[in-house]
Amino acid sequence: MKRQRIIGQSSALAFVLGISASLAAPPAVADDPQASKVRWGTCPEDVVAAAAPTELQCATVPVPVDYTDPEGTAIDLMLSRLASTNPDKRRGSLMLNPGGPGGSGLALPALLVARGLPADVLDSYDLIGMDTRGIGHSAPVTCGFTPDGPYTANIPPYAVDDAAVTARAKVAKQVAEQCERNDRNGLLRQLTTANTARDLDRIRAALGEEKTSYLGYSYGTALGAAYASMFPERSDRIVLDSNIGDTHLDRDGLRRYALGMEQSLPDFAKWAAARHDSYGLGRTPEQVRKTYFTLAERLDKAPVAGFDGSLLRQYTFSQLFKKMQYPKLAQQWQTLAGGDDTAARRLPTQNGTAGKAPSSIDNPLAVFAAVTCNDVEWPKNVDTYRHGVANDRERYPLFGAAAANITPCAFWPYAPAEPPVAVNDDGPRNVLLVQNLRDAPTPHDGGKMLRQKFADRSRLLSVDDTGHGAYVLGDNACALNTTTRYLVEGKMPGKDMLCRAG
Template identity: 65%
Template sequence: MAAIGFSGSMFAAPAVADEPATRVKWGPCPEDVVAGAAPTQLECGTVTVPLDYSTPDGEQIELTISRLASTKPDKRRGVLMLNPGGPGGSGLTQPAFLVSRGLPNSVMDSYDVIGMDTRGVGHSTKMGCGFTVDTEYGGNLPVYAPDDAAVTEQARIAKDVAEQCAKNDDRLKHLSTENTARDLDRIRAALGEEKTSYLGYSYGTALGATYASLFPERTDRVVLDSNLGDTHLGRDGLRRYALGMEDTFPDFAMWAAARHETYGLGSTPEQVRETYFELAERLDEHPMPGIDGAQFRSATLGLLYQRMQYGELAQTWQYVLDAEEGAAPPEPDAAADAAPSPSDNAWSVLLAVTCNDVEWAEDVDTYRSAVAEDREKYPMYGAAAANIQPCAFWAHERTEPPVAINDEGPANILIMQNKRDPVTPHRNGELMREKFEDRSRLVSADESGHGTYLLSDNSCALNIGTSYLVDGELPKDQVCQAD
């Protein structure tokens, strides 16, 4: 039986005030949001929340939210909050993005669709570690370690990154999935709604699971798509990236083998897989301008996210195949490298939330052992997914466990999951279903890629997701076959 939140934490740090003092005042969105959402027109507003929920009357921060309002008052059910994943990415244009992917009129009639920049992100009160262009931290995909020495070197980089974050912005310690879920409830109240519906992708499933666990009585219809398998991303979830790549790569291998005359990557799926290892190992020994072995592996994983990216992935491999071995990397530009990184905000929030959500192992030998184990078990990416992260050296320590999934509450959680997903493998959807028990159902799509509802071409999954959001009938557990 799962408990709500932390032991005693609902009393030590109230999740949300019963009612905020003010409602959202809608107005024009920032210019970059207007441009990014075009031709869809959104409204924007702000909600004020505590930086630290244990001192709700202390320092306040702002959250910027967007709205695509229903134009059918007679059909409007309430609000549908969105989260595109991350954490760290802006979600203000997410309503418009889903419109571009074919968000049905029936859903837009039923809800005011709400996007947002979560705490610390973008047009909300922004926070960061102060990363520059030459920062060695690699972003949201872990770095492959070809040997023990590479784990040791990555530990040095991870330690430097963690120390820089601790020195640059003390507010980062308040970035967590739990606090973001509390923010969602402040937004719900500021919108004047007794309940909220929710659609979250990838990391957004952890946020949605946290909200549904802390505030079950305030959830209406919840869709969790491409799941992390829990309320947070910990070492186990990160290591399952390697399983996801092994599950998904055969789809690309078959695609590339059928196009061998065009790309020359192998005439059978087995030969394409061999080409992957040959190119990765060549780049380990002889990096090329702009790409080394670790970057090649991460690029391959990233371009498995959607089938439409397979052509770009094949081109990347061709670049390595056709280039002269041992080409020297370009000379560094010291002035350019010292410039602020455009990824500072996104990477900083991703790190802070990931590291703050759970306790991470601190012993480098723990990671060495895991890397060695997963290099054998999942040879394509295991030695990356198990590698050491800045979380091992994070300055802000948790004193309580992460939010536990609450299996007591309304049966209103639809879990959607592709059978083959490079970073959130199908096993994650099964784990979420097991933890929510009778509150949830799992709809699996026989598809490849990251994202099911509106993000795949599966008509069965589209119909089920739409029907649930509009009509509210939770479907049975089932598998949607490929069209």
């Protein structure tokens, strides 16, 4: 049986590391091009299928590969649109990003409609989805990753000891070299948050908008923060949901995944304890937590159906993203605890299928590695990760030895072309930060960090809930109402506020 994989949708977040000297930096902002009329037409078949029954329109907008050479090679970015049908209420475009980096956003307008995006928002905006540079239908990049290879997830495997970090370093080096070999057109090195923010401004101009509004989730908050910082006067109403804490994912950001899991697992443990008679994972939350450690350590020594302790830890982390996934997680623990290989093989993977085509993991993994590695310099010394793993194994025993482990960016062949985008607190008060109190990949600290950096430009809407994604993707009425009111009426909370549970 092929080793099962954990590859999240908007949540796939990996470890990134350092580079050396800088290249010539692109301009801080993209020059406003002549606004071209976007020609909307039929979307590709896969987008049509993913969006059904909602019907979207698609188009392409050209952008330069390298903003230091704006007249050089260009690539086409594919956009999708769900247009407002109420011209009296329409106020502009709302650009969307699902996160990643590496997540396709072309079907996101339809997903939000399916999840109940309020009609007032649909009236107020044309919803603009997109595949950002390097993703899907927008000049996709490749590293040649396959399901049978050693690199099938963005998050490093849990390192049980120093030797495991050393072993993973060899894989990380091979992966970085593999990406360099596959970067035949030089696009991989141009995948950065800053360049993608410049792309957003090209798209804004092509749409004929003086300003654009934006809704981004997870890594999409880093992209939105970068856009609002680089183009403050062209940013309209900005909503950043499930914040990673900056305009890029750095080593500290990845290590916060472990903090997020510590804060999120108690919600699952309480849920499972109340259902002990069905799943047998423990009668109290404390017993459920103990079951996790006991099962992980047992699988470290004797995997079941290819499921080892590292994979259990990653699987558990990913299933904490949504409360609706709790039954699936409990079933997985129960089956693995029984040690029945045949029963374990019948269980679905995270994405609900027993196998994935190579292309379905290659592109998102390649984009994630490129953006995170190109954005910021990370430590290169393997000992740095050994120490980090040892420390975080103690600090955050659930997942610390995974989130602190080494990734391909320690050996990335390209230096950052420019410093990461600095958050700009000099601009309009137009950034609403939305953050669940308990969120595995983006703990509440990320929202507080970005609130401090944006200062009076922002307000923080904290939500007493668990899971990844609060606006529309969650079920808190206060979070929904407050965010909708801002998008539709422009009413930003006068101060930071807490939405209570329920």
